[in-house]
Amino acid sequence: MFDIKKITVLGAGAMGNGIAQVSAQAGYQVIMQDITEEALQRGMATIRKSLDKMASKGKIAPEKVEETLSRINTAVDLEEAAKDADLVIEAVPEILDLKIEIYKRLDVVCKPEAIFGSNTSTLPITVLGAATKRPQQVCGIHFMNPVPVMPGVELIKGRLTSDEVMEVAVNYVKSIGREACLAVDYAGFIVSRLLDVVQNEACKLVMEGNAPEEIDKAMKLCANWPIGPCALMDLVGLDIVEHGLGTLENDLGPEYKAAPLLRQMVRAGELGRKTGRGFYEYNK
Numbered sequence: 001m002f003d004i005k006k007i008t009v010l011g012a013g014a015m016g017n018g019i020a021q022v023s024a025q026a027g028y029q030v031i032m033q034d035i036t037e038e039a040l041q042r043g044m045a046t047i048r049k050s051l052d053k054m055a056s057k058g059k060i061a062p063e064k065v066e067e068t069l070s071r072i073n074t075a076v077d078l079e080e081a082a083k084d085a086d087l088v089i090e091a092v093p094e095i096l097d098l099k100i101e102i103y104k105r106l107d108v109v110c111k112p113e114a115i116f117g118s119n120t121s122t123l124p125i126t127v128l129g130a131a132t133k134r135p136q137q138v139c140g141i142h143f144m145n146p147v148p149v150m151p152g153v154e155l156i157k158g159r160l161t162s163d164e165v166m167e168v169a170v171n172y173v174k175s176i177g178r179e180a181c182l183a184v185d186y187a188g189f190i191v192s193r194l195l196d197v198v199q200n201e202a203c204k205l206v207m208e209g210n211a212p213e214e215i216d217k218a219m220k221l222c223a224n225w226p227i228g229p230c231a232l233m234d235l236v237g238l239d240i241v242e243h244g245l246g247t248l249e250n251d252l253g254p255e256y257k258a259a260p261l262l263r264q265m266v267r268a269g270e271l272g273r274k275t276g277r278g279f280y281e282y283n284k
């Protein structure tokens, strides 16, 4: 069985820094790559904050904070970051052309046996695999937000992904203390396909006059959700939800069209927590 020791995470945003964190916590040597030093510094600061929070609540030993951080190196240069990796986890923005370009570059620079896992929440893995000469080594490793606390990871087998690579991915997910949920490779897989639809319906409910607070209260108290769909959109990012629906609409049909309110809020920059305002207001 292929032995993963070195992991490169592409992207230092909310998902990328979380993936780097949980991988380093499990003992992997990690390189987190992004295109600017500022993005990397922000990512490292978020990881430190999360580890400090866990230590202050007794969830990890205090010495684990520095130990974990010492296993994460950062890099701006993609080729330099990825050349020695056993596993590259890609968590760059959900722009298909950008991802395809990155997979082409990775294919050239990485070791022949290296595995590529995409954290995409909706884009089919088969398309990403097709950008490489190793589609059998490309799979989906889809983490949930917030990565440090969510126990499930969706694993997606592209049409050409090998069973052996899926086994390596399952073992990686187990090794970081998470549980793998296996999904078939159609746009949105399981989690985004279901959540995006519910979130889109929540937008329509707001348009029809329902208060976000009441929608969220109803789903918490009547369906036992930990947070309601409006608060969840604010957490994930309204732009991410709109983008996910766009991919579902393109691949699966017009019933996934984003609600006018969702589009309007994205155009207004009301993206949720990350911009300080979505369905609710946040102190940035």
Ligand code: CAA
Residues within 6 Å of the ligand: 050, 051, 053, 054, 057, 120, 121, 143, 144, 145, 146, 147, 148, 149, 150, 191, 192, 195, 226, 227, 232, 236, 240
């Ligand atoms: N790092 C470390 N600890 C964290 C953390 C972080 N980033 N974020 C939260 N926590 C901890 C808190 O400190 C808290 O710890 P205690 O229980 O010890 O107090 C615990 O997690 C719970 O947090 P809160 O009390 O702040 O709030 P909460 O009870 O609402 O729980 C939540 C937060 C776990 C996020 C919960 O609201 C939840 O499960 N929400 C749903 C999340 C979800 O559905 N995620 C999937 C989104 S879809 C997605 O991500 C896919 C995609 O691609 C779009």
